[in-house]
Amino acid sequence: MGMTMVEKILADHSGRKSVRPGDLVNAKVDVVMCNDITAPIAINEFRKLGVKKVFDPSRVMMVMSHYVPAKDIASAEQARTAKVFAEEQGCVFYDAGKGGIEHILLPQEGQVVPGDIEVGADSHTTTVGALGALACGFGSTDAAIAMATGELWFRVPRTIRFIYHGKPASWVRSKDIILYTIGKIGTDHATYACMQFEGEALREFSMDARFTITNMVAEAGGKCGVIPVDDVTLNYVTPRAKRPWKVYDSDSDAQYSETFEWDISNLGPLIAKPFSPDNVVPVDEVVDEKVKIDQVFIGSCTNARLEDLQEAAAVMRGNKVADHVRCIIIPATQEVYKQALHEGLIDVFMEAGATVGAATCGPCLGGYMGVLAEGEKCVSTSNRNFPGRMGHVRSETYLSNPSVAAASAVLGRVAHPGEILSVDPIAAGSV
């Protein structure tokens, strides 16, 4: 019987010929990642293990991305704990100004490559699976064990296959494809499962767009998400990779626990209403409700890559952010920021009256900048809108793609980008 790509990765990393869903394996890991919030607990647990050195300092990465530059003394202490540990162990350390959001940064820097197992102390580690790697979110204690031993126990997940046919219509982005998927299956359908994404509708998507899909595997409860490696992947990986990689393909007779097959050609842009990422409706429906908003956030590990900023700028160019709206734009990494600057995108945002911040998670998790007050409404390109995610328990977040978010900033309410531009510049190939 054949195996899926993730089963093959787990078999190879645990020295077995084959594995089946449900098997418990102890697998070697290639990369262990912690951020400024999860590192302190991981370091503490690492010390308790009584191990002196991490298994391989070049494979242990500390990415300061959430509360940096520090928002207060307590968060400064947390970042310092990570820094001191990184210096002591000689492991990889990215501070503000040198990195950005972990899940965008590590692939961008070629620190994770196809065929890897990444253990990340952050739920959106799933993002990296778009490279054809097994990237999985864990708590800090598991990260500590992986740092100390270079291994971790895994239960081999069942794989759910998603096949998308057709061609995305105007204003429909990869974000809409994953929102559609979560809207269909719900926030816990894929618990413990691997989500494998394929089909001709995805083939045209750049790596920027593909990462958005695997990013929100976390919102479907998934353990990991993968997209089979193709030329788009290899063109992205080749100039960046810090190490050799290995391509794993699912066998034609691999077993899937379920298969969903959808034609997405007739889909329009979607939006997830408060308070769940599976509360998904067409943007048009919310346009009719005339939802007045207070804030727009274009950023996060879901949608803050260069392509996302290009899409937002295309809608905002020559327009102004509505008087009653704060529009916060945060490029995912220093590299994306620089590129956006070169392309004049930052100018577009500044001219429109948006504020552009340094590469971090920003308002996504409601703990630092752009925190919402009671009753405030926000359109965000991030991934979660549970109660209180971006601030007060009674604030509300709508999740959308960057074009919808930009149009909403301009019109001051949940808006369809078609209300501003008659032609989608991406579909027309002019961006």
Next chain:
Amino acid sequence: MGESMFQGNVHKYGANIDTDQIIPARYLISTDESFLAAHAMEGSTDTEFLNRVQPGDIVVADTNFGCGSSREHAPIALKGAGISCIVAKSFARIFFRNSINRGIPVLECPEAVDATDAGDKLQVDLVAGTITNLTKEQTFQAKPLDQFMLDIIDAGGVVEYTKARLQSQGA
């Protein structure tokens, strides 16, 4: 050695209680158990949790408890607030694993959840895998935990468990 019998009053929640509700991100500036415990469930609509909770109490919830962020601060906050174990229809994967790793029993039992109301007294027997609602005098069988997970809970958490394993390997 970890305990295997727990008894306490029930705090009952619905589906999809995410980790932002258990411990909001603005408190992720510390890893101290008592600091986190002082803000447990603060992101939820249960504003009385901290006034009500007693040592040994049990959280009972619908599906997908602990979804969202991977923050281990969530089970730490609940444990610090006195919660002895959590019964739900289902758990989000990372929360489940974090709880086991920290030695906090988490049991899946939809029937017990449906039959239990806030304020009921529950008794959980980890070894037998039974949940008894003492108020309603009903007993339910939870989905059994793997022996591997019971061993981790018994060792007091995965760090102790791994430490013992490393020592026995002479590492």
